[in-house]
Amino acid sequence: MAEEMRIVLRNYGKIDPLNIDEYINAGGYKSLEKARSMSQPDLIEEVKKSGLRGRGGAGFNTGTKWGFSYNTKADQKYVVCNADEGEPGTYKDRIIMENDPQSLLEGMAICGYAIGSDKGYIYCRGEYPYVVEILNKAIEQAKAKGVLGDFDIEVRMGAGAYVCGEESALIESIEGSRGEPRFKPPFPPVIGLWGKPTIVNNVETFANLPAIIEKGADWYAGIGASAYPGTKVLTLTGDINNRMVIEVPTDTTIREVIFNYGGGMAGGKKFKAVQIGGTSGGFIPEALLDTQIDFNSMGAIGATLGSGAVFVMDETRDMVDVVEKITKFFEHESCGKCTPCREGTKRMHEMLKRFKAGQGNSDEMARMERLVRLCPQHACAVWVRQPQPRY
Numbered sequence: 299m300a301e302e303m304r305i306v307l308r309n310y311g312k313i314d315p316l317n318i319d320e321y322i323n324a325g326g327y328k329s330l331e332k333a334r335s336m337s338q339p340d341l342i343e344e345v346k347k348s349g350l351r352g353r354g355g356a357g358f359n360t361g362t363k364w365g366f367s368y369n370t371k372a373d374q375k376y377v378v379c380n381a382d383e384g385e386p387g388t389y390k391d392r393i394i395m396e397n398d399p400q401s402l403l404e405g406m407a408i409c410g411y412a413i414g415s416d417k418g419y420i421y422c423r424g425e426y427p428y429v430v431e432i433l434n435k436a437i438e439q440a441k442a443k444g445v446l447g448d449f450d451i452e453v454r455m456g457a458g459a460y461v462c463g464e465e466s467a468l469i470e471s472i473e474g475s476r477g478e479p480r481f482k483p484p485f486p487p488v489i490g491l492w493g494k495p496t497i498v499n500n501v502e503t504f505a506n507l508p509a510i511i512e513k514g515a516d517w518y519a520g521i522g523a524s525a526y527p528g529t530k531v532l533t534l535t536g537d538i539n540n541r542m543v544i545e546v547p548t549d550t551t552i553r554e555v556i557f558n559y560g561g562g563m564a565g566g567k568k569f570k571a572v573q574i575g576g577t578s579g580g581f582i583p584e585a586l587l588d589t590q591i592d593f594n595s596m597g598a599i600g601a602t603l604g605s606g607a608v609f610v611m612d613e614t615r616d617m618v619d620v621v622e623k624i625t626k627f628f629e630h631e632s633c634g635k636c637t638p639c640r641e642g643t644k645r646m647h648e649m650l651k652r653f654k655a656g657q658g659n660s661d662e663m664a665r666m667e668r669l670v671r672l673c674p675q676h677a678c679a680v681w682v683r684q685p686q687p688r689y
């Protein structure tokens with residue numbers, strides 16, 4: 299297997315995740331100290347300059363987002379870590395939290411200082427009860443050591459809804475309401491949890507911060523693709539030899555990911571397609587495998603980087619079957635708030651079941667294409683990702 303570049307997973311396998319002393323001995327919490335010696339605007343500028351962009355799917359510049367909350371006057375602000383990780387085939391946040399929870403806590407505390415918040419929440423998916431235990435122990439140890447100062451962190455558990463990974467549905471869920479996305483704007487950095495400025499960042503985004511503050515923005519900005527610098531933690535699944543988590547610079551190509559890290563196609567079969575970024579990502583054919591796995595390059599070929607799930611399919615996969623399963627997932631997970639999604643995912647799944655049974659026709663094909671673009675609200679962007687014509 300080709301060599302990885304580990305920034306987020308730098309402590310993976312090297313320290314005992316449940317022993318804060320090992321994290322501290324490895325240099326842990328020095329970055330928080332350094333961050334607190336800087337002025338808040340300088341710290342935010344440093345994060346902006348590093349080019350770090352969200353690792354949860356939307357790829358927004360992290361420092362810029364923090365700036366919105368910093369510049370909003372309020373008596374209370376919040377830092378929320380999105381650990382919902384509901385995207386099928388994605389398990390990178392679990393690996394980060396299981397192996398190095400203190401990196402995440404340190405990253406959140408750096409954000410807390412930057413925006414002027416003394417309260418953080420980690421929203422962890424309900425399917426990870428053992429991760430919640432790890433996080434609670436890590437928080438307990440950090441509090442006992444006093445390393446977080448006056449920054450408090452609590453864990454909140456999801457209840458199995460995919461849509462609760464969307465930041466505003468997640469906020470609704472923490473508030474105790476049903477997990478449904480809010481219409482935007484306003485965006486959470488200005489009006490978020492309990493109406494207060496709130497930064498929601500992904501686990502991997504936060505876990506990058508200690509290294510960025512320690513080594514500096516220029517160091518980070520020089521790694522990988524310039525428009526989306528740093529590394530990306532990817533989860534490899536499907537018909538390849540090595541199904542595993544890897545961390546690679548963002549200028550690594552999809553072909554390198556599959557063949558140099560993933561060990562190539564299992565059983566010597568031929569490659570058919572790869573889906574990156576989770577269930578709503580596009581299918582990438584062989585001809586596009588030399589695309590870099592950075593956010594912009596993926597967007598340029600009509601695909602997504604998303605959460606970094608890499609699902610590889612060999613020549614024996616029936617694509618209608620794959621798509622039918624995906625629509626079944628979306629039908630099941632639609633929160634029901636918006637009619638096109640609540641009704642549309644159901645109709646879509648019905649049609650795909652007919653196609654799978656060999657009963658499809660060109661009329662239904664046209665209906666499917668029309669239906670897939672019918673999401674005028676764009677509350678959560680599950681259904682379609684770009685603004686589409688209304689019908």
Ligand SMILES: Cc1cc2nc3c(=O)[nH]c(=O)nc-3n(C[C@H](O)[C@H](O)[C@H](O)COP(=O)(O)O)c2cc1C
Pocket residue numbers: 351352353354355356357358380381382383384385460461462463464465466498499500501503504678679680
């Ligand atoms: C349906 C849906 C599900 C999402 N699920 C997740 C998730 O599981 N984890 C995550 O970090 N972001 C998820 N997101 C993206 C979040 O809304 C948000 O952009 C992200 O948490 C921001 O953090 P970042 O800037 O660090 O990426 C999801 C978005 C949508 C529309």
